[in-house]
Amino acid sequence: MKRQNVRTLSLVVTTFTYLLVGAAVFDSLESSTEEKRVFALNEIRDDLKVKYNITNEDYQWIEQMVIENTPHKAGPQWKFAGAFYFATVVLAMIGYGHSTPSTIGGKAFCMLYAAIGIPLGIVMFQSIGERLNKGASIVISNMKKLLKFKKAEATEINLMMATTVLSSIIMTTGAAVFSKYEGWTYFDAFYYCFITLTTIGFGDYVALQNDHALQEKPGYMALSVVFILFGLAVVASSINILVLRFMTMQAEEMQREDTELGP
């Protein structure tokens, strides 16, 4: 088999193994808590249903209504500021899902918007990331000159360390800010920053969903958007290095293969 097919196949096998291991760990960490929680929640539900003598049909109404109403408790989600936040979350592929289009027109436009916005976003993040890398390599090589290193040029490993340090600073600072504004524990705020900047965006913690912040705290709103966009650019700069590395590796391998197989 060709070397590159072997590599792709081993990556697939590694990934599946990694998923199986992850599943086992998540199962052991969360399953028992989940069981207890479901039991407790059902008890509270049954108690309340008995206390108020709520019919099953009405209870289903209540359930549906509470779920639909949740996003709106934070104030209107689609007035301009909220819609801007939503557009940012789509373009950055975070997709918290704290609020999603409910009309057919909204869904259709959302797909069109993402189809253009995501490539635009990727190219912008990559471009900022590349500029950051360039800036970092200049700073590093000047520092090395000052410290009288033999080779003043910034190596790839230097750059990786620099982006890691910068990412950590952004995450820890971001965590402090969001913990203050949202009333989350520092750990939860850090988890929020991490889940946001990796673009996973679960939506279990979402900034700007308290005290009508979207409409009434424009400063905090701007800060959050800048945090997302700048933070993602820094993360993109690390991924930039990683992906570039991998592609260079691949290109080199293909050249080697062509030379081996070629006429």
Added chain:
Amino acid sequence: MKRQNVRTLSLVVTTFTYLLVGAAVFDSLESSTEEKRVFALNEIRDDLKVKYNITNEDYQWIEQMVIENTPHKAGPQWKFAGAFYFATVVLAMIGYGHSTPSTIGGKAFCMLYAAIGIPLGIVMFQSIGERLNKGASIVISNMKKLLKFKKAEATEINLMMATTVLSSIIMTTGAAVFSKYEGWTYFDAFYYCFITLTTIGFGDYVALQNDHALQEKPGYMALSVVFILFGLAVVASSINILVLRFMTMQAEEMQREDTELGP
């Protein structure tokens, strides 16, 4: 100003303009529906509160309980199959948020898991994507030979068209399958596939959350995971072309600049 800084800056300006335009459109599409909906929901809530004479405190309990209980209505989310689905959703950066870790241990492990899993996933998707591109270019160039084109080599535009066609096939087929299994309209199922394969993953529609599918329909479970992983690889192959293009452009420009400015 340096040419590359100009480009980065214009990308930032373009992106912000795009976000502003998007916000305006989303506002006009969704705001009025949202207003009506909130009004209707609040009326139902008030009616039910009066009908059953529910205290405000108890109503808050009900709200919190319904929200916490929602993910568990689909059956246990953290038993092995569910945990595997969750791990896939993290590694692929989709992050539906239909179920998220609630323990500190679970959250901490989730961050560690993502920190390793996401780069692994990216490299795997890129690798499959690159193999797909290679395969497509062989097929295209053979077709061109058969049709007696002057230049048989597959161009970049050919490849882009091929990945677009393949993506469309995957989305439309996926939409048909999910519409059948989940009972969604075809449009909603297509929206689900699109939001999933762009890794936005709002979580407003999530597969495998009906009829205890995670535990009781292993075939459908496997199909969904393969759909996600293979679909993302195809999307990655398009992005592969796009990002490679952009990076080549950048590298060429840097070389040109170095020549212009160099000694």
